[in-house]
Amino acid sequence: MKSNVYIETMGCQMNKLDSELIVGELIQQGYHITDDLAQAQVVIYNTCSVRQHAEDKVISKIGQLGWRHHQQGDLVLAVVGCMAQRMGRQLLDNHPQVDVVCAPGQLHRLGEMIHLAQRDKQRQLTLNDPSQMEPLEQLDMAHPRHLPKTSFQAYLRVMRGCNNHCSYCVVPYVRGPEQSRPIDNIVTEAKRLVEAGIIEITLLGQTVNSYRYSDGHKKFHLADVLEKVHEIEGLQRVRFVTSYPRDFDERILQAMADLPKVCEYLHIPAQSGSDKILKAMNRRYTAQQYLS
Numbered sequence: 532m533k534s535n536v537y538i539e540t541m542g543c544q545m546n547k548l549d550s551e552l553i554v555g556e557l558i559q560q561g562y563h564i565t566d567d568l569a570q571a572q573v574v575i576y577n578t579c580s581v582r583q584h585a586e587d588k589v590i591s592k593i594g595q596l597g598w599r600h601h602q603q604g605d606l607v608l609a610v611v612g613c614m615a616q617r618m619g620r621q622l623l624d625n626h627p628q629v630d631v632v633c634a635p636g637q638l639h640r641l642g643e644m645i646h647l648a649q650r651d652k653q654r655q656l657t658l659n660d661p662s663q664m665e666p667l668e669q670l671d672m673a674h675p676r677h678l679p680k681t682s683f684q685a686y687l688r689v690m691r692g693c694n695n696h697c698s699y700c701v702v703p704y705v706r707g708p709e710q711s712r713p714i715d716n717i718v719t720e721a722k723r724l725v726e727a728g729i730i731e732i733t734l735l736g737q738t739v740n741s742y743r744y745s746d747g748h749k750k751f752h753l754a755d756v757l758e759k760v761h762e763i764e765g766l767q768r769v770r771f772v773t774s775y776p777r778d779f780d781e782r783i784l785q786a787m788a789d790l791p792k793v794c795e796y797l798h799i800p801a802q803s804g805s806d807k808i809l810k811a812m813n814r815r816y817t818a819q820q821y822l823s
């Protein structure tokens with residue numbers, strides 16, 4: 532009999548999307564999903580490293596599972612996401628109850644890792660390796676996606692990683708450099724989501740407005756993605772998050788003005804109104820540039 536899986540998701544929209552993909556994949560492999568931690572034989576924490584507090588919370592949850600792990604020999608505890616990449620082997624060395632550590636770029640391997648941990652009682656560690664990242668052409672498409680039954684809204688990843696290296700942020704180190712998905716691939720996934728009943732799509736990227744994709748001589752920009760996705764029949768609303776202030780340009784605003792399905796909704800984190808602090812944060816714009 533396959534096990535019950537309990538999954539808890541911390542952090543940003545990227546993690547929420549990753550969790551939907553993990554759940555879809557595990558259901559396909561025959562696992563059941565439970566929202567009762569006490570009934571689970573597999574516990575997954577999809578973690579966030581944005582603040583110390585977020586990591587402390589996970590360490591405390593891991594600690595709470597220690598006794599049960601000791602009692603219930605077949606419990607598998609998996610730590611995935613940004614904290615898994617940032618701490619890596621330390622999580623295994625310092626926490627004997629952790630069985631699986633899987634970085635965000637390697638989640639396509641998580642099902643297999645859980646299976647090996649259950650079957651062979653061998654602890655598993657997979658960190659991001661650029662040569663083993665899921666190809667961008669297949670990104671998110673090779674997996675069955677688990678959408679909550681009542682959901683009318685879905686996230687759609689248009690790029691991964693970030694190049695900005697803001698001084699306080701772990702993302703470029705745990706999710707790698709910026710890479711944009713092929714535009715056709717994005718449209719295909721958007722159509723699938725609409726066929727599954729989704730009416731609102733949020734395009735996701737750490738710096739979504741810096742989306743750039745080249746196909747031969749053709750170069751595509753976020754405004755092109757908005758136009759293409761806008762054409763999909765049955766889709767009613769499109770949003771995009773999160774934008775990096777310096778990369779914002781007129782074409783995106785024009786697309787928002789011209790395309791009725793694109794919501795008048797902008798998320799452009801300012802981070803600070805002080806140029807001195809912005810510089811210390813390595814944000815590469817001034818307060819005045821942000822305002823204009």
Ligand code: SF4
Pocket residue numbers: 693694695696697700701702703737738775
């Ligand atoms: S732009 Fe955003 S994701 Fe990239 S390093 Fe800065 S805060 Fe992190």
